[in-house]
Amino acid sequence: MKITAAITGVGAYVPEYVLTNAELEKLVDTTDEWIMSRTGIRERRILKGEDQGSSVMGIKAVQNLLDKTGTDAKDIELIICATVTPDMLFPATGNIISNGVGAINAFSYDMNAACSSFLYALATGAQFIQAGTYKKVIIVGADKMSAIVDYTDRANCILFGDGAAAVLLEPSTDGFGVLDMVLRTDGSGEPYLHQKAGGSRRPPTYETIDRKEHYIYQEGATVFKFAVKSMADVAAQVMERNHLNNDDVAWLVPHQANKRIIDATANRMGVGPEKVMLNIDRYGNTTSATIPLCLADYEGQLRRGDNLVLAAFGGGFTWGSIYLKWAYDGSLR
């Protein structure tokens, strides 16, 4: 019998501090009107405090997932942490999270594919389930984007926020879970979206700090154009090859980078706005956490058998789309 990887629970955590457009108006030359009309973002959450990394949020999201699904941390076999803002370059943030939740029998590692990290990690985790190797795998997306955002750069500081969310993958023999995927990379996109320093090519020095090279660098308009085309292409491809039309798709779950990119993707897919998961207005772009945060926010409205199309685009460039069949009704708790 064919085994598929079903999502059997979601958990989430966002920090309490709310960074509003009004507050950003005081930091940089911008307006609430510009931010809302160009991006659809009203506010984002920020993790405050000393020595607080992405793992702090990842641990809370995974703990929430374990509580909601009634899962013993000791039964978890693998945790993949999707992140572009690891606590440190090593050890992996996934290791810190597995220790934090008491997943003492799990192995864990990080996956970085910029804003497509969660999608790639979900695709990878699903393989371990489908192969019959493991029965309980957690994919957690956790990003503290505020750690790499320059709050004097008006083009970027308005976009990003902090947050984490996690899903549990378990085997299904009834055809629920991940059913198809199209994943893509084009490394020639590197110049348009990256963090220049802090890696092995340009280790940190006083000069890299003075030149602000530890922050996100983005040529927004170029990235925007690629994102609109690529996300729509792969989502449409996934629909076509699975013979899904607008009526068959219950939800589009898009990466939340810009409301205009999301609208363009939905249009191209022929999916109406009532079927598009959206929370960019409250969280901004939380990079690896956007898609699972959507699943957590909309969990109550999801029904067993719903067809979901996930889609993301990010630095690299990386992009992709996953088709999955939802496995349970409504919120777990």
Ligand code: UT7
């Ligand atoms: O998730 C990873 C992938 N990333 C993305 O998907 C982000 C993709 N890009 C975008 O979402 C958009 O390009 C942005 C939201 C970043 C920018 O929107 P845009 O419509 O592409 O604006 P732009 O960069 O072409 O800038 C238009 C104008 C510029 O002024 P001039 O040169 O025309 O005078 C900018 O300086 O808007 C100006 N501008 C701002 N004005 C007020 C840029 N940021 C701001 C701001 N407030 N915050």
